[in-house]
Amino acid sequence: MTAELRATAGESLYPRLEPLLAQIQKPIQYVGGELNAQVKPWESAAVHWALMYPDAYEVGLPNQGLMILYEVLNERPDALAERTYAVWPDLAALMREHGVPQFTVDGHRPVRDFDLLGVSFATELGYTNLLEALDLAGVPLHAVDRDETHPVVVAGGHAAFNPEPVADFVDCAVLGDGEQAVGDITDVVAAWKSQGRPGGREELLARLARVDGVYVPRFYAFSYGPDGTIAAVARTRDDVPVTVGKRTVMDLDEWPYPKTPLVPLAESVHERMSVEIFRGCTRGCRFCQAGMITRPVRERTITGIGSMVEQGLKATGYEEVGLLSLSSADHSEIGQVAKELADRYEGTNTGLSLPSTRVDAFNVTLANELSRNGRRSGLTFAPEGGSERIRRVINKTVSKEDLVRTVTTAYANGWTQVKLYFMCGLPTETDEDVLEIAELAVEVIRAGREASGRKDIRCTVSIGGFVPKPHTPFQWAAQASAETIDSRLRALRQAINADRRIGRSIGLRYHDGKPGMIEGLLSRGDRRVGRVIERVWREGGRFDGWSEHFSYERWTQAAAEELAAFGVDLDWFTTRERTEHEVLPWDHLDSGLDKEWLWEDWQEALSEEEVADCRWTPCYDCGVCPTMGTEIQIGPTGRSLLPLTVV
């Protein structure tokens, strides 16, 4: 680092930023100062982390992962963590004009000054925002062009399980749970800095590559065969692991984060506090990457949940607590958790909520407890597939009768709004599978009107295109084309509206198939796709998760031109079915799932066979627990929540 840089490192850019804020939309999102935010003195920490959520502030702020790491890192006396988010084009233009670089919202410090830039990718559509942030920060886009004065760019989040499309732009990727990994990385960076940065950036990255769960793409070389498939992935140094395994945090009660959740002044997409009640899911839904890569199930205990809710409400003043997980009604003590929390907060207008509920795990008692002290919001179920047949294919089996009965029960008990989530374009899907969604919705309304004696009940069908994801049994599947998705959705809309007397009670919300194709390219792409991302960013691509900013034409044209040299194209990455032994771009990244088991499960999907949840039935050898040295951690604990003493 040059003397000049060191003199100003960590200095606040706010005085230069403030005049720009008067000229833009929603300036509050850039000023920081959220409740429970922290600004540590720059010099107090040996290692400085900038944590980025590569989307707008309103989406990124509530992200649990980032909030957890922010707290875990700031609890270390030798570390400092600040947050940064994607900057909207109006401010980005002014920043470029006035030479103000990408900054953190906490201390308004230049991202360029930090030792590490951690970026959490919940979705691949954030990749162009990473490039925009790097460029605004004054950090070279390509990892190979950075020197030891530049931050180490670390990707995390679910998309990091196949980081190859962004391998040119990131220095490393962390697989799995970040709580312990960020600590190990901090140790490595602290030691390297205190030793006087021996060996420069290359040595630092080599040391990081030996940290469990850390993948450094530059030390792995790809070669391709004449048909465009990957011939081999080879290490370029023999002191880095052949395969990189994911990290798994065991005993969630030991990690009660976030303890003091951030409360923004600006409006965000989740106006509530969240407590993660368990991590992982073994239901085995075959489309679900989250359920595959976060195994095994690790429950937080009822008392652990109780103390997080208590502390979090005190620290935030939120009036709703979301009990988060991949399938919250599956917690072994969910009924008791809901009842005892409702007892504790009786008379305080504090509501509880679950994300979407499995049809087979729903009951009215639970739903009543959740809304006892708060506002009764709508109910959301996620059958995902329209027909019983397709639900067997995706291993989310529920009969039509059970589905209708469950939703009808909800209407009969006073709920007037029910939302149903579906996917379109699932493997083996036909038009009929999708049209059954209409039949189902019609039946739900008909039965619901009868059971509730009301005409004003509503059902919203929300449906999007399915994108096959790495580390799932569908990783070999052909993605349905955008045309297929769009024509099935059109037919579905017509079927729903066929009988207006019923159809007017059914809302249909859908996304066209185009963004899904690009998500598919970025999900199952390899290193060659990096050129497409860069091209799209250079041509103005930003905020690709936002329909008003997303340009399908920009992506398809960039893909056609940048991939032609390799003899592959967009369809090759998306609508092409893979064969059993094709080397997949993420084969050297280990989620613990046995590739042979995944293939068997894929074959069973094609023959419509179900797999039961290993929490309640014998192990079916997915491979995760023995490979990772982990185990299922579930209750019941037999403990209960005592009433809170009145303060």
Added chain:
Amino acid sequence: MARQPEGPPPPPTVQKLRIRYAKRGRLRFASHRDLARALERALRRAQVPMAFSAGFSPHPKISYIGAAPTGAASEAEYLEIGIAIRCDPEAVRVALDTALPPDVAVLEVVEAQEGTGSLADRIDTSVWRVELPGLALAELAPAVEKFLASDVVTVAKRTKNGLKDIDARPAVAGASASEEAGCAILHVVVRQVTPAVRPDDVLAALAAVADLRPPLPPRAVREAQGRLDDTGTVADPLGPDRVARTRCQGEHAPV
């Protein structure tokens, strides 16, 4: 018949508190909605025993009176809250002030007194102070004079339905210029009319009459709100409650 939530109705409002607060520093960039959310959460953290509306979606009883625009600071924002258990107003002030971010200050809390009328009726005018960095008094003063001498000053105002021409002159009850540390300062007393005339509109009016164009973004602070009397004075809107209270001291429970 409309469905009713099970259980007893929420406890009634037994006391109304009127609150003056300030938004300063970085939080001048907070919108009214941002501040409203922050206030509601702070009231919960401060454990102020709010009264709630009945129904399936109970809301705390809070009435906001006006709101300074996003980007403007204020030393005089007002709201009224309904309380279910009587509280000492000063204890509420301290608790709420502590629970809010440092850039939002709770300046005064008084109990609404019977028969003194509504708070909204006591506010029809804002007193603004607008710092104009990079501008000298010698540039600002003649522009203000020219504006005051005009009968009509038309400016384009951005509304929900696009740009709309309004006359900014009649809303301005008084204006003057001063200087502090080489920075020109515009003082302006503006009647709260519809459509609203805000500091930005007054500056647009100065641009229209005198081609005054500040080189840097101006910084506006609302210094006071209240009823404008014939002498040009803006009365303190919490005054009547304070006067009535000294006549009739009530008993209060602590928060």
